[in-house]
Amino acid sequence: MSEHVIELQDVRRFYVVGDFVVKALDGVSLKIPKGAFTAIMGPSGSGKSTMMNLIGCLDTATSGYIFIDGVMTNDLDEAELAFIRNQKIGFVFQ
Ligand SMILES: Nc1ncnc2c1ncn2[C@@H]1O[C@H](COP(=O)(O)OP(=O)(O)OP(=O)(O)O)[C@@H](O)[C@H]1O
Numbered sequence: 001m002s003e004h005v006i007e008l009q010d011v012r013r014f015y016v017v018g019d020f021v022v023k024a025l026d027g028v029s030l031k032i033p034k035g036a037f038t039a040i041m042g043p044s045g046s047g048k049s050t051m052m053n054l055i056g057c058l059d060t061a062t063s064g065y066i067f068i069d070g071v072m073t074n075d076l077d078e079a080e081l082a083f084i085r086n087q088k089i090g091f092v093f094q
């Protein structure tokens with residue numbers, strides 16, 4: 001498969017709250033190689049949980065592309081997303 005276990009390409013996640021648009025992620029790109037130990041750090045509200053929810057296939061990006069183990073997740077159906085959540089991603093919540 002891919003040399004990168006996680007890859008984000010220009011990912012945006014906007015939340016519409018009434019008349020406002022909250023740009024939680026506004027064009028994030030990253031590549032995490034297989035076997036890497038990576039920490040995502042940033043101040044409260046900088047979008048860490050938003051990004052983790054996208055990587056974990058628990059949420060859908062407003063735009064951009066997300067690859068998990070070389071598979072683009074954008075167009076997957078619920079059963080395919082469930083397979084990734086079950087087999088590829090483990091979460092320990094804070
Ligand atoms: N469901 C939502 N609806 C509207 N705005 C949201 C929603 N979830 C997050 N946000 C906003 O998106 C931005 C990023 O939030 P997020 O929770 O991803 O940050 P975080 O880095 O995980 O913060 P923390 O360190 O406090 O956990 C914040 O401005 C937050 O208020």
Ligand SMILES: [Mg+2]
Nearest residue numbers: 045048049050
């Ligand atoms: Mg958080």
